[in-house]
Amino acid sequence: LHPMQEAWLDQDVAQCGYCQPGQIMAAVALVRRVKEEGRPVTEADLDGIRNICRCGTYPRIREAIRAGAENM
Ligand code: FES
Numbered sequence: 001l002h003p004m005q006e007a008w009l010d011q012d013v014a015q016c017g018y019c020q021p022g023q024i025m026a027a028v029a030l031v032r033r034v035k036e037e038g039r040p041v042t043e044a045d046l047d048g049i050r051n052i053c054r055c056g057t058y059p060r061i062r063e064a065i066r067a068g069a070e071n072m
Pocket of ligand 1: 014015016017018019020052053054055056057
């Protein structure tokens with residue numbers, strides 16, 4: 001698995017799962033971009049992900065992105 005997928009599992013992010021592939025792709029793209037810019041992921045970066053999750057898993061998504069970023 002990709003490190004971001006591992007983080008998703010560790011944080012038990014998914015509820016219904018419908019939005020999750022897109023959330024993970026957005027997360028990986030975000031982390032690649034901020035790493036290219038040589039800086040950590042900020043709250044504003046996380047706010048910038050606009051993918052809708054109708055189950056409201058946003059707090060766990062944010063935690064998983066932070067955790068996944070450490071291993072990318
Ligand atoms: S986990 Fe159900 S829509 Fe996001």
